[in-house]
Amino acid sequence: MNTPDQPPPETPPRPGLVQRALNTIEWAGNRLPDPAMLFVWALLLTLLTSAFLASVDFDAMDPRTVQRDAAGQITQAENIRVLNQLSGPALATFLARMVKTFIEFPPLGVVLVALLGVGVADQTGFIRAAIRALLNLTPSRWLTPMLLLVAIVSHSAGDTGYVLVIPLGGVIFAAAGRHPLAGIVAAFAGVSGGFSANFLPSSLDPLLQGFTQSAAQIIDPTRTVNPLCNWFFTSASCLVIIGVGTWITDRVIEPRLRNVPVDGETPDASATEPLTPRERRALWVSLGAVGLGLGGLTLAAWPAGSPLRSASGSLTAHGAPLMDSIIGLIFLLFLVPGVTYGIIVGTVRNHRDVIKAMSHSMSTMGYYLVMAFAAAQFTYVFRESNLGALLAVKGALFLQQLGLPGQVTIVGIIILSSAVNLLVGSASAKWAFLGPIFVPMLMQLGLSPELTQAAYRVGDSSTNIITPLLPYFPLIVVYAQRYVKRTGIGTLVSLMLPYALLFLISWTLCLLIYWGLGLPLGLQAPYTYP
DSSP, X not given: OOOTTSOOOOOOOOXXXXXXXXXXHHHHHHTSOOHHHHHHHHHHHHHHHHHHHTTOOOOSBOXXXXXXXXXXXXXXXXXXXOOOTTSHHHHHHHHHTHHHHHHTOHHHHHHHHHHHHHHHHHHTTHHHHXXXXXXXXXXXGGHHHHHHHHXXXXXXXTTHHHHTHHHHHXXXXXXXXXXXXXXXXXXXXXXXXXXXXXXXXXTHHHHHHHHHHHHHTTTOTTOOOOTTTTHHHHHHHHHHHHHHHHHHIIIIIHHHHTTOOOOSOOOOTTTTSOOOHHHHHHHHHHHHHHHHHHHHHHHHHOSTTOTTSOTTSOSSSTTOHHHHTHHHHHHHHHHHHHHHHHHHHTSOOSHHHHHHHHHHHHHTTHHHHHHHHHHHHHHHHHHHHTHHHHHHHHHHHHHHHHOOOHHHHHHHHHHHHHHHTTXXXXXXXXXXXXXXXXXXXXXXXXXXXHHHHHHHHHHHHHTGGGOTTSTTHHHHHHHHHTTOTTOOHHHHHHHHHXXXXXXXXXXXHHHHHHHHHTOOOSTTOOSBOO
């Protein structure tokens, strides 16, 4: 019983509707099996579904098999079929390819090679010193938008953001006295949710343009598409992603994480202290080493005949040697300053310290390797079964049959792309079979291929962050578990869902407003056809 001098204990406020919904999603998601086991169950379900649907004749053309004559008339096409992955030959191929499937899993080599260099830079103290210097220069209120901006810019270097920016987001927020999970999810939102928001061209632009142009030439054999046809729109999209992402992080995510204890790694107590003169000198020398390396790279890439250029002379085209070398360059651009910094401050005394730092970074990746193995096997079977392609084609045909007005159809394209993205992770793979359906369909409605591609990119990006089938999703769970050990799929999905929904809504409105104002989408990019 309370005495007159003791006020009654305060009753914690009842969570709002949104918080209760997110708590339910987290609870349900965390009741799912371990992420690795989830991929195993998904693999088994795909095998059974493919066997059940293999005998069904689907009345829909597979756009990958369509052949046309010079006049654009179809001369040959096959209906899309689900391939039975439980058949003897398919199982034999699956077992024979198991090791190769794992080794060729796209995120695997990217993550491990990049982390070798990043691990040295981390263990020698170079990254912590750079963060401390950054925190002393950046006002706390600008920390979230700055992190989102860096995450968006990282798209130009392929998958760099997943292995570099996202874990650094947790470190930076922790060092600033904020919850590290908020930094991880904010960076994840910028890297993956805002994948098509970038004011710098990337290899994705010409990659999608190639599929768009081929699809447009089904209707008009002379129609061409500029690789930077969405450049102005994706540049403007940066403002949307940074603005909306900052609001969600500061107003939704961090209040939700207030009562979530950090029971894993904690930031160094000296993380926010000014650098000592020796550390400052080491940092400047190390950054100078980075500058010299980038200068040498620029000189090597500058000549028209540089071996870093593609056959067409481009440095940023898909398949250009420079683009293919990004991960190797990241390895060197962290290894060199990391070793330089370590030698000056005394954390590197001989080569054994460098090898030890690399070994330490690899020792933290055991759980990810298990998940990557399961994810790689599922991804292979799902791709080979044609189930993802079937769902995409059927959805697109349904949208076509509705015969909706242009603006409503564009919204439908965005929603369908975002739904398909939950099942098929690769942006180019989805557009390879969606493009030949969407582009000709909307051209016949008077809408340009460039507008259709922009709509696809909005839908494709927004839901990257809530699908466990994203190849890097297990890696983000591992990053989060460093700080909060109980983090599971449900935790991450519940934290990312506000970003996905508000990105989808705000980005769609941005495209419609952009279209309504008649602002240029990019280079040589009309809204209408012809």
